Amino acid sequence: MVFGKRVKLRAFEPAEADALWRWNHDPDVMRWMDDGYAASLARVRRNLEERAPNAYGDVLYAVEVLADGALIGLVRLRDAEPETGLAALDVYLGEKEYWGRGYATDAVHALCRFGFEDMRLHKISLTVVTENHAAISVYKKVGFVEEGRLRSVFRRDGRWYDQFTMGLLEGELVDGRP
Numbered sequence: 818m819v820f821g822k823r824v825k826l827r828a829f830e831p832a833e834a835d836a837l838w839r840w841n842h843d844p845d846v847m848r849w850m851d852d853g854y855a856a857s858l859a860r861v862r863r864n865l866e867e868r869a870p871n872a873y874g875d876v877l878y879a880v881e882v883l884a885d886g887a888l889i890g891l892v893r894l895r896d897a898e899p900e901t902g903l904a905a906l907d908v909y910l911g912e913k914e915y916w917g918r919g920y921a922t923d924a925v926h927a928l929c930r931f932g933f934e935d936m937r938l939h940k941i942s943l944t945v946v947t948e949n950h951a952a953i954s955v956y957k958k959v960g961f962v963e964e965g966r967l968r969s970v971f972r973r974d975g976r977w978y979d980q981f982t983m984g985l986l987e988g989e990l991v992d993g994r995p
């Protein structure tokens with residue numbers, strides 16, 4: 818388990834598949850996310866049950882609010898390799914009433930700290946649609962910087978959007994949490 822100031826990062830339980838399925842079918846949550854082909858609730862549950870345990874190359878954590886125990890989303894560090902010290906980060910909070918209260922910033926900060934201190938990573942990277950201002954704000958608050966722009970790589974409602982690539986090096990993590 819990993820603790821932030823106001824959230825706990827812990828394993829995602831198969832019994833929580835309903836929440837994940839609901840978030841994946843919420844257009845507001847998925848607005849700037851790659852939603853692919855919609856999966857049934859049974860498939861989401863089976864995927865969680867059959868998922869390999871968390872390990873160096875794929876760490877998936879549920880984000881739980883310490884104050885009320887609510888499950889509000891997930892964070893993931895994936896594709897880490899000890900040989901390179903590189904990994905990629907994803908975050909999404911599916912419970913919209915918890916947006917704008919600093920929980921994503923706290924969760925991303927806690928996961929990056931875990932990545933650098935416990936996994937000994939050198940660099941964490943991500944991509945984000947350039948219109949996803951809330952997510953970009955979260956990433957900048959913990960120290961991520963824009964490193965490049967991928968032109969016309971994300972399509973939503975018949976329009977193409979650019980993505981930023983962002984990166985955070987060990988030693989650059991900032992405590993921008995409220």
Ligand SMILES: CC(C)(COP(=O)(O)OP(=O)(O)OC[C@H]1O[C@@H](n2cnc3c(N)ncnc32)[C@H](O)[C@@H]1OP(=O)(O)O)[C@@H](O)C(=O)NCCC(=O)NCCS
Nearest residue numbers: 846908909910916917918919920921922945950951952954
């Ligand atoms: C993006 C997301 C992770 C943000 O979570 P959150 O808990 O609301 O984030 P925080 O409260 O920690 O911080 C949000 C910041 O964005 C800012 N923000 C929110 N909407 C904004 C907007 N439209 N324009 C600019 N900034 C905005 C907030 O003011 C806040 O910054 P501040 O603390 O400096 O005021 C969450 O909305 C989410 O999961 N969205 C759906 C999935 C997604 O897009 N994930 C990211 C994929 S790359």
